[in-house]
Amino acid sequence: MNQEQLTALLRTLLQFGGGIAVGHGWIDAETATAVSGALLTLLVTAWSLYARRNAGLVAAAAAVPAVKAILADPATAQAVPSAKVRPAE
Structure with missing residues (x-):
């Protein structure tokens, strides 16, 4: 929604x-x-x-089909249930 x-x-x-x-x-x-x-x-x-919030913005970006991968801080990466979001090293 x-x-x-x-x-x-x-x-x-x-x-x-x-x-x-x-x-x-x-x-x-x-x-x-x-x-x-x-x-x-x-x-x-x-x-x-x-x-x-950070996790909401990252989740919205991960839902875009053209986005292949997102590197995020570990806490945000863990909060977003998407295979596209990975923790930055």
Whole structure:
């Protein structure tokens, strides 16, 4: 799942949850909008940080068919489950 798909899914789920909360009278529409925006921002930021960690970047590069081999530090090489990623010596 890429970041755009994740963002769209989260936005839809938050709108759905906010609609239920507004429909039951638990919160007003402005609060639902503010809470949804804040949660979406925090969740997408957390996903971005996770996806862009060293192992995530190396795994994404290893998934590219044109890449034949990647030399990485031993900890990163061990964290990425790909035969293309080898520890640098």
